[in-house]
Amino acid sequence: MQALICWFEQHPGTAGWFQAIGVIISLIGAICVASYQNRAQRTLATTEHRRNETQRLKTFIALGEHAGELVRTSDSHLGSEQPELVAFYTVSGYQRSSFDALTRTFSAFPYLELPGTETLSFALSLSDSFTLASECIAAAVECWPQRHEAFGRAYRSLTEEHLPNMDYYLQELRTILENQAGDLKH
Numbered sequence: 001m002q003a004l005i006c007w008f009e010q011h012p013g014t015a016g017w018f019q020a021i022g023v024i025i026s027l028i029g030a031i032c033v034a035s036y037q038n039r040a041q042r043t044l045a046t047t048e049h050r051r052n053e054t055q056r057l058k059t060f061i062a063l064g065e066h067a068g069e070l071v072r073t074s075d076s077h078l079g080s081e082q083p084e085l086v087a088f089y090t091v092s093g094y095q096r097s098s099f100d101a102l103t104r105t106f107s108a109f110p111y112l113e114l115p116g117t118e119t120l121s122f123a124l125s126l127s128d129s130f131t132l133a134s135e136c137i138a139a140a141v142e143c144w145p146q147r148h149e150a151f152g153r154a155y156r157s158l159t160e161e162h163l164p165n166m167d168y169y170l171q172e173l174r175t176i177l178e179n180q181a182g183d184l185k186h
Contacts, residue, residue, distance in 0.1 A: 050180070053115035057177050060109060060123055064170045067102050067130045071163055074137045099134045106130060119176050126169035133162035 008014055106127040114120050140154040 050115070053113065054177065054180050056110065056113050057115060057119060057173065057180065060114065061170065061173050061177060063102070063105060063109070064123075064126050064130075064166070064173065067106075067126075068163075068166050068170060070098055070102065071130070071133045071137070071158070071166065075159060075163060096138070099137070103131060103134060115180060116176070119173065122169045122172045122176070126166055126173070129162050129165040129169060133158055133166065136162060 109123075109127075111120055111123055111127075114123055136154045136158040140158065
């Protein structure tokens with residue numbers, strides 16, 4: 001230890017060099033800590049963003065499932081031979097107000113906050129299918145008492161096109177949700 005002190009006394013500029021090296025090491029350390037914190041914050045923000053996207057997708061799927069149930073219920077009532085069912089459930093306005101409320105909810109949904117263009121495409125297609133199914137049901141209800149050809153066209157369009165499309169888009173959205181949930185676990 002004594003030899004080291006003597007060596008420092010014989011070389012007067014050595015302390016300045018050690019001080020300069022210490023400052024450089026401190027700067028590098030500060031930069032590394034700031035970089036690590038920035039990276040951790042970005043990772044946390046990305047994870048939070050993905051969770052929010054997943055939650056919005058779950059909300060949209062629940063909305064789509066509710067719309068599907070409403071369309072299926074109307075479909076079963078329209079296909080019924082019991083006029084009192086159609087009159088009570090459909091013509092009474094109960095179903096019409098439900099369809100209108102769901103249409104407004106679909107219109108107000110923040111589609112651009114869903115994850116990815118494929119999800120956006122399926123979500124918009126589901127919304128469009130619901131709107132078209134709603135219009136078919138309204139047209140079929142108008143024609144129901146007479147059961148003429150327009151009822152048949154509207155009803156066939158509902159059962160053969162719009163309802164299967166809604167089921168397909170919902171299934172695709174569920175698949176995307178499962179994949180996204182798997183990505184969040186990793």
